[in-house]
Amino acid sequence: MSDLMRRGATAPLAVSPLHATTDWSELRDWFALLKPRVMTLVVFSGLVGLLVAPGHIHPVLGAVAILCIAVGAGAAGCINMWYERDIDALMRRTARRPMAAGRIAPEAGLAYGVILAGLSVALMGLATNWAAAGWLLGSILFYVLIYTVWLKRRTPQNIVIGGAAGAFPPIIGWVAVTGHLDVLPLILFAIVFAWTPPHFWSLSLWAHEDYERAGVPMLPVVAGARETRRQIMLYTVVLAPLGLLPTLLGLAGWVYGVYAISLGAGFLFHAWRVLREPQDATGVSLVRDAAARAAFRFSLLHLAGLLGALTLDHWLRTTGIL
Numbered sequence: 001m002s003d004l005m006r007r008g009a010t011a012p013l014a015v016s017p018l019h020a021t022t023d024w025s026e027l028r029d030w031f032a033l034l035k036p037r038v039m040t041l042v043v044f045s046g047l048v049g050l051l052v053a054p055g056h057i058h059p060v061l062g063a064v065a066i067l068c069i070a071v072g073a074g075a076a077g078c079i080n081m082w083y084e085r086d087i088d089a090l091m092r093r094t095a096r097r098p099m100a101a102g103r104i105a106p107e108a109g110l111a112y113g114v115i116l117a118g119l120s121v122a123l124m125g126l127a128t129n130w131a132a133a134g135w136l137l138g139s140i141l142f143y144v145l146i147y148t149v150w151l152k153r154r155t156p157q158n159i160v161i162g163g164a165a166g167a168f169p170p171i172i173g174w175v176a177v178t179g180h181l182d183v184l185p186l187i188l189f190a191i192v193f194a195w196t197p198p199h200f201w202s203l204s205l206w207a208h209e210d211y212e213r214a215g216v217p218m219l220p221v222v223a224g225a226r227e228t229r230r231q232i233m234l235y236t237v238v239l240a241p242l243g244l245l246p247t248l249l250g251l252a253g254w255v256y257g258v259y260a261i262s263l264g265a266g267f268l269f270h271a272w273r274v275l276r277e278p279q280d281a282t283g284v285s286l287v288r289d290a291a292a293r294a295a296f297r298f299s300l301l302h303l304a305g306l307l308g309a310l311t312l313d314h315w316l317r318t319t320g321i322l
């Protein structure tokens with residue numbers, strides 16, 4: 001849509017061939033409404049849930065299930081951006097988002113998100129089973145209503161409780177294959193749940209000015225950098241043994257176990273560096289949050305590595321190689 005049309009002006013009657021060419025930047029905006037970068041790992045965790053589940057799903061139906069998780073998660077992100085367009089406009093990191101910057105009308109963005117959410121849930125139900133569709137719907141509602149609308153602007157525990165939404169995809173993938181819940185997808189849920197606070201709070205240590213400006217009560221804004229560093233360590237200490245649980249319970253083998261120990265130790269090392277980083281009396285970094293930036297990057301490697309290792313381990317054991 002052109003700027004003129006968005007402001008309510010009548011569309012020009014004759015469109016020259018030059019103007020009829022595809023508006024790539026507008027297409028990019030519609031794609032950006034699905035938060036594609038953040039959702040890659042969300043979708044990967046759903047794929048891993050699907051791959052390590054016992055039983056069989058036709059590859060085409062499996063691909064459709066993953067598409068539904070991707071579109072459902074993206075749609076939830078889009079509705080989140082519709083609701084948050086006021087604070088997104090105030091933060092440097094998010095000010096250029098399509099609705100915050102006024103390039104896409106809020107009503108259009110909301111309709112897009114709601115329609116895609118509905119389609120993804122319906123297609124999931126038709127292609128796999130309605131239990132998986134129910135979990136997908138629950139995740140979307142959790143992200144939008146519990147995290148975005150209820151908690152995000154109210155409490156620094158927003159990402160702890162609300163972050164559970166991001167931990168549902170392994171369950172969705174698993175249930176798409178089996179139709180029911182089990183111990184391993186619950187452990188995967190717990191791993192992503194415990195992973196989310198150190199993942200996000202590392203980032204928030206250096207991005208807190210944005211949240212301060214927008215009045216979002218993220219932990220460093222409300223409790224300060226020192227407490228945030230402590231909490232990162234606390235959750236990482238819980239996360240490391242959780243990561244090893246599949247092997248300890250006999251649900252995964254030693255290959256996964258080796259990765260879980262190494263990645264858990266790596267994350268603990270990064271959390272330790274965040275805790276001990278040169279800082280002033282209030283915990284503010286004297287070295288431009290170097291340790292927090294490294295911990296955030298490592299968090300992505302950690303979760304991707306853990307999930308990848310679980311899939312590799314499952315494959316090695318089911319093919320009889322190990």
Ligand code: HEM
Nearest residue numbers: 037038040041042045159162163166167192196200203300
């Ligand atoms: C409420 C919980 C969470 C919050 C508040 C949060 C917040 C953020 C923020 C602010 C970024 C910075 C980059 C951006 O805006 O694109 C980011 C990056 C990222 N997050 Fe999270 N996150 C959360 C949970 C998760 C979960 C559960 C996953 C996946 C399982 C995840 C995966 C990622 C990935 C892959 C990136 C890197 C994106 C890039 O390359 O730019 N996040 N997260």
Ligand SMILES: CC(C)=CCC/C(C)=C/CC/C(C)=C/COP(=O)(O)OP(=O)(O)O
Nearest residue numbers: 035038042072073076080139140143165166
């Ligand atoms: C299947 C399904 C519905 C999955 C949900 C996916 C989910 C909740 C992922 C959490 C990751 C995420 C986008 C956090 C952004 O938080 P934010 O919105 O506060 O980040 P922002 O500041 O960048 O807007």
